[in-house]
Amino acid sequence: MLQIKSYLSKIYDIKSVLLIGRTKEFQELAFWLLRKKGIEKIHYCSQEENNICSDLIEPCTLKYMPHSRKQIDAVIFDRGCREMAIDIQEIAPRFFIGRLDKEEEYFDLWEQYRQISDFIYLEREKTIWPGANREDAGSCEILEWQRGEEDVELSVILPVYNVEAYLPECIESLLKWKAPYVEYLFVNDGSVDGSADVIGRYMEQDRRIHLIDKKNGGCASARNRGIAQAKGRYLGFVDPDDFIEGSMFYQLFRRIILGNYDLAYCGYKEYYEQSGNTEKILNDCLKEPYDSGTYRQDKVQKLAVNTRVAIWRCIYKKDVIDHHQIRFHEDLKRFDDLPFRVEYIFAAKSAVCVPEYLYYYRLGRKGQDVACSDEGFFVHFSIFEHLDKYVEKFKDKAKTDLLQVIKIQTHGFALSKMKGKRKWEYWYRARQDLNKNTGYFRTLCLIMMYTGKGNLGWYTGMKLWPFKRN
Template sequence: MREHLVTIIIPVYNAEKRLEHAIQSVLKQSYKNIELVLVNDGSTDNSLYICHKYAKLDSRIKVISQNNSGVSSARNRGLKESAGEFVMFLDSDDTIDSETISELLPHLYNDESDIAIFGMSFDYYKGDNFKYNRELSFKKNLSISSNEIKKHFFQMYDANYLSSACNKLFNSRIIKENKITFEENMAILEDFKFVLDFMENTKKITVTSNVYYHYYNDISYGKLGRRPDIDYMRNFKILDYKLRQFAEKIDLKDEYSCGKINGMIFRYYITAIEKSFIEDKKYKYKYEQLKQIMLDNDLNYAIKKANPSNIKLKILRYLFKAKSTKTLSFIFWINSIRKNKGV
């Protein structure tokens, strides 16, 4: 049996603390016909040195450097430079199990699937000390055609099988033929859009309940607030349009599905508003900003059609429909205070 080349792409930016763990997890794969593409995205620490150190030790490693342009740009550069028939993405502080490729690859060439999706373990550390983990995985194994995706879409979404690009093995032919790239105008949820773009062009997908990917979280730093470089509303609008387009493509048009899709979108817009209230600006400015957001047509369409999944969102939806700007502003303000205090 011919061994298929698998490319693993790691975008690298100031990752010296955990980068070696990520690289070693790739080099320890029991499946050996791999290509590791390390894309140094303008690191200012020792990351590039670490990349070159490992490239000297293993000829399967390719190191690329570019000016700092963001994770989407780095991944896109990795895709351009990749030679593999199949491709995976790994973040520079995460790891994969040694049997990941060996066990996933047969699904793509034996089952003729275009993508294999698997579970993730969210591993929480305090410094170098492992504390606990939380696994998210699908309850059963599936091999389904593109026409059947709609039957499992929401369960896959809830199990984190759609929103990350890292818990997947992709057929690179689909990516190249359809010119699929990461949206460089997005700085959050760009993975989700990439996955939806890919799945629009699939004929068959495999879903496995096995957990192979380990997502690193350092709880020493507590919860992160708003990233000032991100326009959350603009990012979520891009995803809004993509989600609606994808739902149309896979025929998620019934009333229940419409309510669920708009509920997801509504939650994203709420997140954008919450992030805006974490900004270090006066309450009056935040209040006026909320008044403007409440006029947004896309948000109001989501509010009208949404069937929220929890009581908090149901209450917020009611207040938005009632145009209760003062009450909403007070709720978001109190919530931002609690988050800034780490409550």
């Protein structure tokens, strides 16, 4: 109740209220409103007998409401009163406020009232996992929404370049969720095949699809164009040669708005095109505290080292992206998703996961980054130049350490894939990169703490494999 009172204390233009309650605590709220808000009239509807006695508080039932019901500014309902609240949308209150038990569904309430109310505030009890610190986990999650200038809540951005053969499967998987408040922005990055024609045909069937044409500038520039033109409060990304479970964005969006989280993510599967087989990517933090949601920034930041890059199985808050001026670096020829992911996670203050595998990452197509040449891995040094500058602004030792771990993981991966003579040069530069901001012994400690002994060999030089200098 303290959270609801705090929310109401910020509102000064409510004159008439309908309270739907079943507890003595909610009766007390009626008198609190009269004292604190200067409200002219309160209609009190209760499932149980009440002892309210006031000229300004009028007992009623949902069946027999006063004629002034159309002038009610706010509906406020109690736990266990969800079904009563969902049946009174004809009242069309400007404010729709309530609290729910942890078993009570909230999303259909939000979907219904977002069409008629200007402000929605829903508070739901939170399930606390065994062994959790209750102060860290929080006792409830809050959905706080205000009508904006645009009717779009989520913008999904797809950079398109010569993927005509894959687009139908991708688009059809997206369109399975019928929400009218989603837009799909296909940024055609100078494709020379029939990609634009395929998108155009689907545009005729679904008004949520939009085609943005631009000159070829690379995937980063296409995603940035999408960000610039997105109308949604939240952003998602999909590679158009991949596809999703039809419920993926529904589940992510539904989860992120309850708790007002900065980041929501799910698991993904690798889809092998030649065989049609799939494989879940495990050990990707689909567990507590992220399953229940966390507001501990140290836990959020550790996602940068404990999850795979995979930016396309997440949704992000656009306000965070704009406030921190996070964009894809267009000077990078590949792996531009790595710095975006790190920059966003370091800026985010909260995160939640959906512990299901809902995105299909296609493998087996010629030209993907997973088939990178030895030369291509050298882009990592440009990536870390960007990230060094970004992290330096925070003046935060914890972030510096985590960036060091990301470097260890990334350079170790590159060296495990390289086969040519340039492997020695890469190793030498990787050592320089790691020693630039963090001392040798601290780096050894970080390797043991986060990545295990596997990276000790190449970092210390004790295990140079067959790439001796020629």
